[in-house]
Amino acid sequence: MPNNYYQYIEDVSDDIKTCLEGMGCQPILFVGSGLTKRYLSGPNWEELLQQLADECPNIDKRFAYYKQRYPELIDIGSVFS
Structure with a gap:
């Protein structure tokens, strides 16, 4: 097995x-599990999506629109990709 x-x-x-x-x-x-937030001072999933919405020129609406339009953060991530 090994x-x-x-x-x-x-x-x-x-x-x-x-x-x-x-x-x-x-x-x-x-x-x-909060690993990046806790140990690396990185963004959580929602903060990362917010940052993408703010900085990516291909995302034409504010993050609040996507948060209201899509029920789950993973759906917003799929739209952004």
């Missing part, structure tokens, strides 16, 4: 590396 696990880790790591090289960009990790 050999299979280590092979799995190697295979997944290779897949991730190949994917990142093909995309040519850095990933954004959403780890949840």
Whole structure:
């Protein structure tokens, strides 16, 4: 079993590396549980969406519009993407 696990880790790591090289960009990790807010002073999910709405020229309405229009933050994130 341990050999299979280590092979799995190697295979997944290779897949991730190949994917990142093909995309040519850095990933954004959403780890949840307040980790970025608590330990890194980063934004929470809603604050990040607010910042995107404020700074991204492709988002043409204020964040309040999206918050009222879409019931869940994940829906707003999908619209922004």
